Amino acid sequence: MALDPVTFETLVPSRYITFTLPNPSTSPHLHTTPLLRVAVLDSPIQPTTPRVAAILVPTNRETDWIFSTEPGHLQLLLTSPPTSRLILLGDLPSSPNPTPSFTRPCSAESSDRQHKLTPLLIALSPRSCFANGLPKILFFNYEDDVVNSVIVDRRTGPIVGELLVEDVEIEGDDGVREFRRRLRFKRMPNFIQSQIRILPNGNGGGADDCSGPLNFGGSVGVGFRLDTGVLVHPYLEPMVAGVSLIGSYLDEQIRGRLRPKALCLGVGGGALIEFLSEKLGFEVVGVEADEVVLSVAKQHFGLKDGESMRLCVCDGIAMMVDGFDTKFDVIMVDLDSSDARTGISAPPLEFVRESVLRAASLVLREQGILVINVIPPSQSFYEVLIHELREVFNELYEINVGNTDNFVLVATVSPIQPAIDE
Missing domain, CATH: 2.30.31 (Transcriptional Co-activator pc4; Chain A)
Structure with missing residues (x-):
């Protein structure tokens, strides 16, 4: 079915369209393919001033889910400066599946491509962008490590x-x-x-x-x-550091030959629970909703189910609300939202409820703490979470992870007693 150019004259929130056309920037120097894949996404929340931006998909990354899927495209849009329409342009890959390997090219070769592709981008701009003449197309550069x-x-x-x-x-x-x-x-x-x-x-x-x-x-x-002895995710070290708030209490437990207990909601690859068990001596219960994730953690990330670690496949929040026969010294929450439309956020909305937080407090011992990895999608989300935690817990501490994305919150069941030097 032919694509009607009129389609792009209006902005339709969250509309996502992909198509191919002959590549206007084809040349031996640019190492491009004859066909160009074009993906057009209109922002779910439109800025006051209409603006069109484009990203040239990095060479050899065309099949990466970041650039080849709607969720990846949406995340690029949500993490960019306010944009009405974000257009991704890249060589048409030979297969829809991610390529087995990638090597970063020595040079980006982008300036010539931008010049050749600008007429196409102007043609894909909405009518509202032409109020003051031809629109200026912004090019965002994608870079990672x-x-x-x-x-x-x-x-x-x-x-x-x-x-x-x-x-x-x-x-x-x-x-x-x-x-x-x-x-x-x-x-x-x-x-x-x-x-x-x-x-x-x-x-x-x-x-x-x-x-x-x-x-x-x-x-x-x-x-x-x-x-597995080093935590490389930026927020994991601060989460573990939060345990130091009850360090004196945990030392007393250990001196009394009582192994401290941790409940971890969200296992992923298992780096956090492995560290708590092997390096800090915790008896850990790890809860993961997807059995395939646990299988991958065991096969590829070195996670071991053993005497000091019990792994469960279930909804961690529901399991905590139902209650446990035992109580824990620490609850670690490393859960993110499953809805890409809300942006990357943690914890999920269903966790930010007074009933859930009260259930967490009941699962903890009197000197216990709740440690949460937080990626707030908005200031209001963060403020609501802070409010709900203060309604349930005694004290609340914030640890700055050192980036613009994460915070670690530590909530205590009881007031923290200052350490007394002997």
Whole structure:
């Protein structure tokens, strides 16, 4: 069916259209394909002033869910400056499935492509953008820290849907590179669900033995080890640091030969619960809604079910509301929203209820704490969460993670007693 150009004259909130056409920027120098994939998304919330922006899909990333799916496109729009319509332009991939590996090109080669594609973008602009003449098209650059990546596994879970396990080589701001294993969901592809550090064999260090091909730069068969002793997700260290609020109490428990207990809602790859069990000596109950996620965590992230760790497949919030036969010293909540339309947010809305928070307080011991990873989609969400926590718990502490996305909140059942030096 032919595409009617009139379609793009009006802005329709949340409308998503994809199509292909001959690539106007085809040339041997630009390394482009004959056909161009165009994806057009109108913002669900329209800014006061109409504005059109475009992103040129990075070369070799055309099949990445970030650029090839509506949820990924929406997340790009929601994290960009206010835009009425965001258009993604990239080479038409030969397959709809994610490519097995990716290597970042040496140069972006974008300025010439922008010039060649601008007439097309003007033609795709809504009529409201022409009030003062030809619209100015904004080009947003997409950059992340991935230098190389290779897909380790791809599965579909009954709750989370399609997921990917990837080995990636990343480059920090200081130019230092390291390897990570990551878990991503197709429903929220721009968000890294879990990640751990992996070490090529021969680098030493106390890491778990595991074998597998990194396949970066053709180095087929390079072995690696999982380093579960280091927390690399930015918010995990602050979550663990929150435990220090009841450090004196936990020390008393340990001196009395009582192993502290932690309930973790949300397992993902298992980095947090593994650290609590192996490094801090907690007896951990990990609750994950999707059995496939747990299977992936065990197979690819080194998670081990054992004497000090019990793993459950169920709705963690419902399980907590129903109650436990035992009480916990710590509850860790690492749950995010499953609805991409609301943007990346945590915890989910169903957790931000007085009844749920009261259930959490009843599951905790008298000196217990609730630790929550928070990614507020709006200021009002954060304010409501703070209000509900203060209605139920005694004291509330905020830990700044050091980025613009996350906060860690720690709520206490009882007042924190100051440590007394002996």
